[in-house]
Structure formats: C-alpha cells, structure tokens
Amino acid sequence: MxxxxxxxxxxxxxxxxxxxxxxxxxxxxxxxxxxxxxxxxxxxxxxxxxxxxxxxxxxxxxxxxxxxxxxxxxxxxxxxxxxxxxxxxxxxxxxxxxxxxxxxxxxxxxxxxxxxxxxxxxxxxxxxxxxxxxxxxxxxxxxxxxxxxxxxxxxxxxxxxxxxxxxxxSVMLYYNKEIFEAAGIEAPTSVEEAWTWDEFLAVAKELTTEDHKGLNLFMNYGVGEWLTYMGLPFVWSNEGQLLSDDGTTAEGYFNGPETVEALEFIKTLFAEGVVDISPSEMQFEEGKAAMALGGPWIAVSAEEAGLDFGMMPYPYSKVSKSPSxxxxxxxxxxxxxxxxxxxxxxxxxxxxxxxxxxxxxxxxxxxxxxxxxxxxxxxxxxxxxxxxxxxxxxARPQTPAYPVLTQLFAEAFQAAALGEDPQAILDQFVPRIDRELSRFND
The missing domain is CATH 3.40.190.10 (Periplasmic binding protein-like II)
Structure with missing residues (x-):
C-alpha cells in the first residue's frame, strides 16, 4: 500500500x-x-x-x-x-x-x-x-x-x-449559421447523419477564406487535458485505442496504425490551413471561424456573443464516437x-x-x-x-497510468498539429508509457 x-x-x-x-x-x-x-x-x-x-x-x-x-x-x-x-x-x-x-x-x-x-x-x-x-x-x-x-x-x-x-x-461540431447559409451547406442534425472525415475536411477547406478559418480546435487551451478530451475520438472512430484491452501495454496501440492515421488526419487539417495553431480566444464566437469542435460551454459563450450558431455531431472515420x-x-x-x-x-x-x-x-x-x-x-x-x-x-482510458498517458497523447496531438511525423512521435512515447504501466502490472 x-x-x-x-x-x-x-x-x-x-x-x-x-x-x-x-x-x-x-x-x-x-x-x-x-x-x-x-x-x-x-x-x-x-x-x-x-x-x-x-x-x-x-x-x-x-x-x-x-x-x-x-x-x-x-x-x-x-x-x-x-x-x-x-x-x-x-x-x-x-x-x-x-x-x-x-x-x-x-x-x-x-x-x-x-x-x-x-x-x-x-x-x-x-x-x-x-x-x-x-x-x-x-x-x-x-x-x-x-x-x-x-x-x-x-x-x-x-x-x-x-x-x-x-x-x-461532450464535444460537438459547432457551426456559424450565417456562413453555412451563404455557402449553401446543410449541417447534419443527428449521429446517423454525421460527416465522415473526408466530408468534414472538404467543408473546412471550402469555408476557409481571408475572413475566417474553416475550423477552430481551441488550441489556445494549451497542451493538456483538452487535447486528449477533444482529440481521442479521432482515434476511437478510426477503431483505434491507446492501450491494450487488459491495460498492460501501449505498444501497438498508442503507436498503432489506427492512432497514427488519426493523427495524420490532424496533421492534414493544419497543413491545409483550415485551422490555427494559436487562435484568438473568441475566434469562433466572433465569426472568424466557420466551425469549432468545442464543449457545452461554447454554446454559452457563443450565445453571449450574439452568434447565430448550430451544433453537429462529431465527424467520424469508421464508427461514430464522442468524448465524455x-x-x-x-x-x-x-x-x-x-x-x-x-x-x-x-x-x-x-x-x-x-x-x-x-x-x-x-x-x-x-x-x-x-x-x-x-x-x-x-x-x-x-x-x-x-x-x-x-x-x-x-470514457477516456481507465488506467492508473492515466496522468502520464494523457500528457503524452496531448503532446503527440500538438506535434502532429505542428507538422511532425506522428509515427515517430508515438513510437518515442510508448516506452515511457509502458514503464509507467509496469508499476501497476503485478
């Protein structure tokens, strides 16, 4: 003990x-x-x-x-x-x-x-x-x-x-109704109608102009729990996970092909210029981003700012997932x-x-x-x-090593956003996670 x-x-x-x-x-x-x-x-x-x-x-x-x-x-x-x-x-x-x-x-x-x-x-x-x-x-x-x-x-x-x-x-895909209506884009209204990654990226690119970005991921929140909370559904919806089912290893999971592919998609969002690495605090609420992946509190701040907004379900790769x-x-x-x-x-x-x-x-x-x-x-x-x-x-992974796991995933997400190679970063972090897990593997 x-x-x-x-x-x-x-x-x-x-x-x-x-x-x-x-x-x-x-x-x-x-x-x-x-x-x-x-x-x-x-x-x-x-x-x-x-x-x-x-x-x-x-x-x-x-x-x-x-x-x-x-x-x-x-x-x-x-x-x-x-x-x-x-x-x-x-x-x-x-x-x-x-x-x-x-x-x-x-x-x-x-x-x-x-x-x-x-x-x-x-x-x-x-x-x-x-x-x-x-x-x-x-x-x-x-x-x-x-x-x-x-x-x-x-x-x-x-x-x-x-x-x-x-x-x-939860994290919903918020959207600016005025921008969507001007572009003639109809937003999905249920999980069954959720956009695929390809559809999501296509709309984000179309709505990125000199006046506004297509997407806000609230990267200004910093490299911490937010990136894990918001970002993990990209892995889950791609049928990936960060740890083995028994929770004893990250090898082949944290750095597995499904996780790598998810972070490659994040890398693409930034490479295409549809999202800022350092957005202003009220970028979405001020109409300078057409969409935003955000929590329930964004509805409050957007309403206070007088923005006419809607919500869409989280985009998916193979299966619909959302954070909790x-x-x-x-x-x-x-x-x-x-x-x-x-x-x-x-x-x-x-x-x-x-x-x-x-x-x-x-x-x-x-x-x-x-x-x-x-x-x-x-x-x-x-x-x-x-x-x-x-x-x-x-729910996020139930593991005693979660404090280390979440910090390293957040760092990997940030690294992908900055254009680094997801596979190399994830491979680098796996030994650190497995060392932490070994403390609890009796």
Whole structure:
C-alpha cells in the first residue's frame, strides 16, 4: 500500500493536471473567483446521539455551480436531520493541480475527508492508490441502469465501481449559421447523419477564406487535458485505442496504425490551413471561424456573443464516437461511514440533482431519466448533445497510468498539429508509457 501511495503522489505531482469537463472554466483552464464561501458549518443535533457527520471536498468552479452544490447538500441535511449531516468544506481554488495537491497532502497526513469530487479520467489513479473505495454494494442495480453508460465507464476500475457523476460532457461540431447559409451547406442534425472525415475536411477547406478559418480546435487551451478530451475520438472512430484491452501495454496501440492515421488526419487539417495553431480566444464566437469542435460551454459563450450558431455531431472515420467525462463523487478509504456517504452520493446524482445542475451549468445530465424530462434536449441544437451522450460517448482510458498517458497523447496531438511525423512521435512515447504501466502490472 505504501508503495502504491507513493507512486500515486509521484504521478500527480509530476503532471500538471488540467481538470476537465465539469464546466466551461474547468475544460478551458480558466477560473472564476468564488465570492461566496459562506458554507453553513452548523451541525444539526441528534436526538439519540448517533448523528453521522461526513466531510465533503469540492474544487472551485464558478459561483453559481458551487452554490448549487452547497444548496443541495443543505437539502440533504434537512431531509436527514438527526441521521446524517454533510459538511462541505470551502471550495479549493483549482489552479493547475492545486486540488489534487490538497488531496495528496491530506493523504500523507491521514486526514482525507469522507467524500471528494474528482475528475472522471483520474478515477483509476485514485482507486489503484487506495485513496477511494468501491461502492458497488451500496448502489442499487435499478439506480445504476439510469446512468448513461459513459458515467459507469469512467467510474469503474478493475471491474468495480468507484464513483458517480451528476453531469456528463461532450464535444460537438459547432457551426456559424450565417456562413453555412451563404455557402449553401446543410449541417447534419443527428449521429446517423454525421460527416465522415473526408466530408468534414472538404467543408473546412471550402469555408476557409481571408475572413475566417474553416475550423477552430481551441488550441489556445494549451497542451493538456483538452487535447486528449477533444482529440481521442479521432482515434476511437478510426477503431483505434491507446492501450491494450487488459491495460498492460501501449505498444501497438498508442503507436498503432489506427492512432497514427488519426493523427495524420490532424496533421492534414493544419497543413491545409483550415485551422490555427494559436487562435484568438473568441475566434469562433466572433465569426472568424466557420466551425469549432468545442464543449457545452461554447454554446454559452457563443450565445453571449450574439452568434447565430448550430451544433453537429462529431465527424467520424469508421464508427461514430464522442468524448465524455466530468467531475464525479467518490468515497474515500478514510471514511468510517461508507453507506451514509454512498447515500449522499446517490442524492447528489439523482434525477433532480442532475436536472438542476444541468440548468445551472449547461452541461448534459448523467441520467437518462433527466434527459427525458428536459424538453430542451429534444430540440436542436441540444438534441445533438443528447444523441452523442446516450449513443456515442466513450470514457477516456481507465488506467492508473492515466496522468502520464494523457500528457503524452496531448503532446503527440500538438506535434502532429505542428507538422511532425506522428509515427515517430508515438513510437518515442510508448516506452515511457509502458514503464509507467509496469508499476501497476503485478
């Protein structure tokens, strides 16, 4: 166990983790200062002296989202007065890897809270390191079937469930309606109608003019989690993967022909001049890019900018795939009350919670029952987001070596964008990934 804990600390501290997919601020790496730290720390007195008190840590997102978590926790406490009380610690401002560093510090000191929020792709790292515990025995089967498949994928490690999320995420192909109408281009409206890579490239080239680029990939977000989150579907849709099915090696997968071909396509997009390596922050919103592969937060910024936009499904090579993953709840191994902690987790990810959080953040809900009650996901453009979350979403690789894996894939994506040889770069990175994997291959 000590060896695993040390390995985990080295993983997290050696990689600048850009927490992904919880909200616009998290995925882009920007942060808003939360002015409301007024967490209610007063505890309800138990009439029988058996009150269970749980501590929850959350990371800083934005004021509205943070306040929603606080309000829902207060509702849980009221509903379980005298039985369970959850105290939410003041949010940790998530700049770089500060949230993960705080968890590491608590791990070493032996004072982890009962519950934490963590980014879905890093579940395996925490699970393999003994930071969080499996929760299968506390979650009824009928509850699990209501979560979209990708939520269970991202929350599982080694055949066991460790986390549940209240929100999902996706990357859609946004488009400028004015530019499309002027060019006489009709956008697909469902996964079944999604463009192939060739169709996608042809439109991007046609719409690249002196006034605007054909595409924005938000390369200004930096070389980090965004490039993995946005970029991996190119590999998946080409029927590729980064690791072997048993997760023990990257050889022949990370550098396999399907991955190479996917990054060659990325290289072509930049070589053809349809996308900028360093776009302005608001290139799409200001009408200087005809299309953009972006997350749900782009709908918010585009709407605020007054842009008339639509959404299309992610383009594909052989099979339709889209990215997924977001912040999720997990029970730490430090808790003395796992059943009570799991009860709170279910409350925070139930239908009502997921609907409310979606309304606050604009992120898609994690439950199909929530989708069914939200009319806005039945109409364009949000019907495209729902279509992807339910039918094509895939979680990023569940591996304890994910921090290293994601950083190297992001670097390979960037290298392809800069015109380097994908095969050579991927071959170069495989030994580093396999060395990291070997630490966990008992």
């Amino acid at each position: 000590k060896k695993l804990l040390f390995m985990f600390m080295m993983l997290v501290l050696s990689v600048l983790v850009v927490v992904g997919c919880s909200s616009s601020n998290e995925e882009t790496g920007t942060n808003e200062a939360n002015t409301d730290d007024s967490t209610d720390t007063s505890k309800t007195e138990s009439t029988d002296g058996e009150l269970i008190t749980l501590d929850l840590w959350i990371h800083q997102t934005n004021e509205k989202e943070t306040q929603y978590y606080l309000d829902r926790a207060a509702e849980f406490n009221e509903a379980h007065e005298g039985e369970i009380y959850v105290e939410v610690a003041p949010p940790i401002i998530d700049e770089g890897s500060s949230y993960n560093d705080a968890i590491n510090t608590a791990l070493v000191a032996g004072n982890l809270p009962d519950l934490i929020k963590l980014d879905g792709p890093f579940v395996s790292s925490y699970a393999a390191s003994g930071v969080i515990m499996p929760i299968d025995e506390y979650i009824p089967e009928e509850e699990l079937t209501d979560y979209v498949d990708s939520i269970i994928q991202q929350g599982s490690h080694d055949g066991k469930l460790y986390s549940l999320g209240a929100m999902e995420s 993953g977001s912040m999720a709840y997990a029970v730490t191994t430090n808790t003395k009350h796992p059943e009570a902690a799991a009860k709170f987790m279910l409350f925070m990810t139930d239908k009502e919670s997921t609907i409310g959080l979606s309304q606050v953040t604009g992120m898609p809900p994690s439950r199909e029952s929530a989708f069914n009650e939200m009319d806005r996901y039945e109409e364009l453009p949000l019907s495209v987001m729902k279509d992807q979350v339910i039918n094509t979403a895939q």
